[in-house]
Amino acid sequence: MGGIRPLVDHYGATYGEFSSQLYADVRREAFGEDIGQTGWLTSDEQDLLISWLELEAGSRLLDVACGSGGPTLRVAFKTGCSVTGVDLHHEGVSAARDQAKAQGLEDRASFMQGDASQRMQFEDASFDALICVDAINHLPDRERVLREWHRLLKPGGRLVFTDPITVTGPINDEEMRIRSSIGFFLFVPRGVNEALLEKAGFRVREVADRTDNMSRMARRWWEARESRADDLRGVEGTETFEGQQIFFEVAARLAEERRLSRFAFASEVA
Numbered sequence: 524m525g526g527i528r529p530l531v532d533h534y535g536a537t538y539g540e541f542s543s544q545l546y547a548d549v550r551r552e553a554f555g556e557d558i559g560q561t562g563w564l565t566s567d568e569q570d571l572l573i574s575w576l577e578l579e580a581g582s583r584l585l586d587v588a589c590g591s592g593g594p595t596l597r598v599a600f601k602t603g604c605s606v607t608g609v610d611l612h613h614e615g616v617s618a619a620r621d622q623a624k625a626q627g628l629e630d631r632a633s634f635m636q637g638d639a640s641q642r643m644q645f646e647d648a649s650f651d652a653l654i655c656v657d658a659i660n661h662l663p664d665r666e667r668v669l670r671e672w673h674r675l676l677k678p679g680g681r682l683v684f685t686d687p688i689t690v691t692g693p694i695n696d697e698e699m700r701i702r703s704s705i706g707f708f709l710f711v712p713r714g715v716n717e718a719l720l721e722k723a724g725f726r727v728r729e730v731a732d733r734t735d736n737m738s739r740m741a742r743r744w745w746e747a748r749e750s751r752a753d754d755l756r757g758v759e760g761t762e763t764f765e766g767q768q769i770f771f772e773v774a775a776r777l778a779e780e781r782r783l784s785r786f787a788f789a790s791e792v793a
């Protein structure tokens with residue numbers, strides 16, 4: 524991520540042990556339903572995002588920064604579409620491939636390692652829809668990223684993404700440092716996404732405030748991990764465990780106080 528090493532290896536710790544019982548138990552307790560998510564997505568929220576994507580059997584979906592691929596495969600299962608997932612993290616992609624095989628979805632699901640902040644290897648107009656959940660904040664140049672997504676979509680193609688790093692109140696340096704301690708983070712004020720979407724050639728159809736999901740999930744994730752602190756310390760080491768707990772605590776507080784908000788956007792190629 525921009526060549527800068529994260530202070531807390533959140534994704535490394537998460538994906539390294541993704542399929543273990545301990546981590547599945549944490550996700551189940553935090554999210555209610557374990558769909559293999561790594562951000563603030565819940566299954567009911569994903570159903571809303573799926574409805575915005577307007578997919579059918581035969582449609583092609585690109586999931587940018589797909590993580591472990593659990594949510595990507597759920598879209599393939601629910602809609603009958605074909606999915607391609609890209610993530611920077613090798614262990615996330617590897618977990619995604621294992622899951623596709625385990626769920627018998629290999630013929631409609633492929634996963635590859637790649638850096639979504641760069642031009643991607645796909646031809647122009649390769650996809651009917653593109654989704655990116657809780658990851659656009661890790662990509663440095665928002666305008667360039669949106670133009671690249673526009674290139675990858677067919678005319679009329681749908682783009683759905685969440686931005687969990689929208690500044691909607693005062694945040695001090697310590698809070699900002701901890702909230703971004705897991706890698707590269709782009710903080711943007713409200714309105715920037717809408718303006719850049721239009722500039723990149725999209726028509727904005729929906730903007731929904733989904734901060735509640737982030738505040739609830741961050742708090743519940745912290746609690747689920749805290750109640751298994753000894754086991755998690757054994758797997759992650761004390762420094763990583765405590766760094767992650769502080770990250771979740773600050774993420775929960777900033778969202779509860781509506782100082783950092785999370786918005787979901789649905790748009791289409793104009």
Ligand SMILES: C[S@@+](CC[C@H](N)C(=O)[O-])C[C@H]1O[C@@H](n2cnc3c(N)ncnc32)[C@H](O)[C@@H]1O
Nearest residue numbers: 560561562588589590611612638639656658661
């Ligand atoms: C909060 S997780 C969300 C994962 C998944 N979308 C989900 O909802 O479960 C953010 C993901 O962004 C990925 N990521 C960060 N920088 C990236 C980049 N430059 N290119 C591709 N993926 C990236 C991380 O590896 C991580 O899997």
